[in-house]
Amino acid sequence: MSETNHLPVATETLKSVLSHLLPAGADDGDLYLEHTCSESLALEEGRVKHVSASTHQGLGARVIKGEAAGHAFTDRLDTKALMQAARSARAIAECGTNPAPIAIHNERPAPKLYQAINPATGVEFSTRKGLLERLDTLARSLDPRVQQVFANVSSSFSDIHIVRMDGAHIHDARPLVRLNISVVVEQDGKRETGSAGGGGRFSLDRMMQGEEAERLVKEAVRLALLNLDAHAAPAGSMPVVLGPGWPGILLHEAIGHGLEGDFNRKGTSVFSDKLGQQVAAKGITVVDDGTIKERRGSLTVDDEGSPTTRTVLIEDGILTGYLMDRQNARLMGMHSTGNGRRQSYSHPVLPRMTNTFMLAGPDNPDDIIASLDRGIYAVNFGGGQVDITSGKFVFTTSEAYYVENGKIQHPVKGATLIGAGHEVLQQVSMIGNDLALDPGVGTCGKGGQSVPVGVGLPSIRIDDLTVGGTES
């Protein structure tokens, strides 16, 4: 589908639904219409066995009054279902209907950060299948210990229409692609796994060009083989050096969630009321930037129609900003930072991150590793989680090394690292000059909703972090 900018429901119908939705005295409200097509091909045991597609469409209606919000979600786009949804959503405000009909007008669009074209356009299923088969052959040819190869290529295209209570109509069309490889290797009866992935808001065609797919296969095989030789990780607190790129998940968990507007308005985050205070070592600047072209975490406009922005969260160690949607911004006397996001029309809007990263510092990455007397150098991670109230966060290594006297000794098994968000960045003593963003694989969960995000980090040294290994 190419960009139409046409509403999937007649404007006249929407006008009456909107008028029906918004009672006198509501602070805000909107209609959110979505049509998403997704396609996925998966290879296992040398065959592309799983081909699937889905089409999801529906409407989310929302009314906001003070701290309260009424939501209704429906998959049925007939007038009766839409009116019922509007009635359910406005029940929250318990007032009469707005007497004046609301005229719908197109809002001037924000500069587009990605092409409004279905990313699968022009790439035949057979071409995608051919790619996965090639990657399977490559993985098996790299090392005889490769036993299993799983490869998946997926794409989706979401056509979003937001109609605000003042009648402003905002349209966004969002492509998203993803390629994932994982392998299982076996040696002397011992098995290990490694995986790699990449993607973003661009065409499948581009994802398939160049050497990127081949690089991901090599990376997955390298990680799996490396883990065959991994020793037990140490247990206890010690200095940890994080490598550049995906280890930025540290920021996402330790800082990002705790700075989301809802938690801070309610005073449930350990960062509540800390604006202007020193929360990180000097020299640390952390931003959330939804405006980077074609990144997985980027959006031209958020799910409330606000253009995304670059928000400085921490500047030279000082807490300078929160991530805001419209409701929390209004209640806190601030402005939306374009971080109001929802997984789909059938989920409520929450303040969420986009691409969260730390700016580069002065140090040479080799010097940072060399500074470790005894500690861990962690290059790659799986998932993480945070308790925003206590600030305790975890993230789990998938590629890490034990370092002694400044020299890398051996790889260590996956270990969970645990720290406190309000303490960990105070412990950063070196910042590398090698900022990198992740390859486009992040998915963030909050309140049961998943949204694509990005992270980034230069190499950093944290003087003290608890490493959850088994070697005392």
Next chain:
Amino acid sequence: MNRVANQLIELAIKAGATHADALAICDTGDSISIRNGAVESVEREDAQGMGLRAFVETAKGLAFATASTSDMSDQGLKQLAEQVIAMARISEPDPDAVPPVGAEHPTDTELADWSKQHPDNGCGWNLEQAKAAALECEELARSYSEQISNSEGSDASFGSSQIAYASSDGFAAEYGRSSASLSVSVIAGTGEGMRRDYAWHRALHADKLRHPKLIAEEAAERAVNSLNPISMQSGETHVIFEPRIATSLLGHLSSAINGRSVLHQTSFLGDSNGEIIFPDFVSIADNPNHPDGLGNRLFDGEGTKCSPRTIIESGRLTGFLTDRYAAKRLDLPTTGSARRGLTGDIGIGPSNLIWQAGELDQAEMLQEIGNGLLITELIGFGINGVTGDYSRGAAGFLIKDGKITAPVQGITIAGNLKDMFANISHVGSDQTWFGSSAAPSIAISGMTVAA
């Protein structure tokens, strides 16, 4: 619902499928959140969708694809059928593919008996009743102690689903399912000393929900008790997983005995069929027909009849969970464990996992352990399913001389699931249900704590 599912099968056959099966789901649900005594949000959902799996005969054998849509118009269904056939034609045939024919479906009598045994009388709440429960629960949690400083609110939700399955071999059945749930989360302490905890319950009917007062007291007591944590030493220790944490072990077990994982060599239990993997006092069942189970089902995602099974019998693994494909490949019986959503391929999962209770209550278990750690919370995803390596963030309480003492936080516990299963020293009598799984307290020796 069955009519739509059958209509879709017909369309698929007309478009060229040799076999097809379809799932149709309609969900309606409401939820209300109360925070600081006022309504914070009201949500109403009205969802529908169809999933279709179709097989086609190609020059190289039988191939299939799956597709789903929420557009249930005639046009939407026709498009879905045509799309899935086109995709199946490019999919690679699998000589072991199992088309939806010849499955052991439940009989008409069994279907009728099931409906009598599990009548869908709705969930027993309307929005006003749910609101009253959430208001009461939040109020009681906030007023439990002066140390409760803030609230993340109380949520009450309820809803019903209608699920229909039809296949081209002539089987068609549908059933309804309802549930209600109530939860609350509160914060004790202030500033950097703030601690949050929660409690929840979900049941098939509002009448079966725990009283709001019990849920409120549990959440508030947990939050208050976790204030002022002390630090501890790293090292090897005996731990007790509370029931709400012990259910996570059931999750790891069911992933590891998933027939797909075994086929793909991604399970650390892949070679353990028939082996003793727990002490002899551990028994675990997969029961699709339990009065309290949120995971009840008469047939699975391929229309195969589900029956209660013992997964772990006196410590021994009795078999893997299979759908028809995994069963064929592994040369094992089908366990009726095909799990299917609207989108994507069929997966495998248990119905209700039930860890049989032991004989010791918590106080007796603490006495038996003497010194160690009571784990009340786990965070993070540090589980390697291929090797069983385990490392997660944790919080809980120190156990000293058989008594619960001070809270500890910001620690990790680590080990290997195979060793953890084998090193279970005690099973509690306090079996508790959480959704579709039930577990008692579980004590495990020899885990490493990092602090």
